[in-house]
Amino acid sequence: MTNETADARPIKNKSYKNCMALNKVFKGGVAKSRTTKNKGVKIKNQPFVSKTLYNKNKKNDRDKDGIACER
Structure with a gap:
């Protein structure tokens, strides 16, 4: 599993509308x-x-x- 990085910090508080939107940024979903x-x-x-x-x-x-939106 991928850990949080400095690049991901600005978007870690975002609520995505659906899995399609979340998977555009996080291909494997979020655990x-x-x-x-x-x-x-x-x-x-x-x-x-x-x-x-x-x-x-x-x-x-x-x-x-x-795990939200796992693929």
């Missing part, structure tokens, strides 16, 4: 923590890890596994 496990099928891209960004976008976590 609540490094230890979060995906409940669904194997994902193609690693999620970006940010508790703050996840909390802003948890409405997009349909399966409630701690």
Whole structure:
């Protein structure tokens, strides 16, 4: 999983309208923590890890596994 970087800090507080918008910036979605496990099928891209960004976008976590908009 990708950790937060200086480049990502300005957008970590953004609430995205839907998964399409979030995945344009974070191809693998956003995970609540490094230890979060995906409940669904194997994902193609690693999620970006940010508790703050996840909390802003948890409405997009349909399966409630701690990863919003995983691909």
